[in-house]
Amino acid sequence: MPAQESPHILVIEDSPQELRALQSLLRGEGYRVTLATDGRQGFQRAIALQPDLILLDVRMPVLDGFATCRLLKEAPRTQHIPVIFLSSAGAIEERLEGLTHGGVDYVLKPCHPDEVLARVRIHMRLGSRTRGPAAIEADAFLSHDEITLRAAVRLIREQLGALPSLEDIARKVGTHDKRLSAIFRQHMGTTVFAWIREERLRKGRELLMETSLGLQDIAESVGFRSACNFITAFRERMGVTPSQFRKASRGDALATNE
Known part of the structure; x- marks a missing residue:
């Protein structure tokens, strides 16, 4: 399979050595694999590289997996990319949160490489790589702050009846309360509250x-x-x-x- 045609998988994991066997198996099957060691780096690489599929850990420093997934699903360049969570965060609430925020699958660690490969193949077949002109045009004008704003607005609307604190809202979209307040003032002309x-x-x-x-x-x-x-x-x-x-x-x- 020519390199340029090989499906591309982005692995976002703060302890990549835990997935060494999986990475070797994926590469042996002809997939290109790119690594990122925290959510912020992973989000930036997803925007730049537009992989075919993302394997995403949950508990990471800087930006956790749930916040990363929220941003990925608000960015036109990445919202179509299937996200599979690979995590030791196994509580039912955590699994449901990952699926609610856009994950197509949730695999608990320690995971067997062959099982993950099978799930990757399924979601590669199911996932669509088509992107309309509107999404491409929107890319040119959507800044990181605008993506953060969209993620915050969606989160607030989804949890309107029992909102977390401003600090928690900001954390869940990968920023801090003062920055989120500044984004709202700049783009919405008002405060968050x-x-x-x-x-x-x-x-x-x-x-x-x-x-x-x-x-x-x-x-x-x-x-x-x-x-x-x-x-x-x-x-x-x-x-x-x-x-x-x-x-x-x-x-x-x-x-x-x-």
């Missing part, structure tokens, strides 16, 4: 219009401590109570359908 408040109210409006959930359930689902807090914030922002808003929106819907 102000954006979260607006997002909670936006989601609250959506639930008022599209569901029959009670105010307490809506308040909890968007991260307010109580229905009273939600009602107060909603009225301050919208000028009407949630119940008035729901009634008016349904009246508009009925009028539209008449």
Whole structure:
């Protein structure tokens, strides 16, 4: 198989000696293998090299595997690349977190090289290498800060009802709280907390219009401590109570359908 046509695998692992047998097997099968020893280096190499598949450890210094995967899935150049986690982090919560954040598979260490090879072959067949013009065009304008912002926005929306602290949000997207705050101010024109408040109210409006959930359930689902807090914030922002808003929106819907 010509070298330029050989499938390319990026291994992101802070203890690469643990995977020496796997690397040898992959190379013996004709795969090109590139190593990175922490998540930040791995993310940068994935952007530059665009491998066919990534094998990713979870517990690493600098940038852990979950944060790395979040960034990979927000970057147009890498969002299509299959990610297989190889990790000793075996708790069900950790395995689910890896799969939720974009991993296609999760293999526990110590792992048998032949099993990993079999999984690599499966996901190589399933994975698509096609990328549309829109993704390529977007690459030219998407900075690292913008990728971080996209990852933070997705994380906040997914966990709106029970958000972690700002420090944890920043850590989960590979940065620190002051830097994340600066990114929001630069690109969103507001603070992280102000954006979260607006997002909670936006989601609250959506639930008022599209569901029959009670105010307490809506308040909890968007991260307010109580229905009273939600009602107060909603009225301050919208000028009407949630119940008035729901009634008016349904009246508009009925009028539209008449």
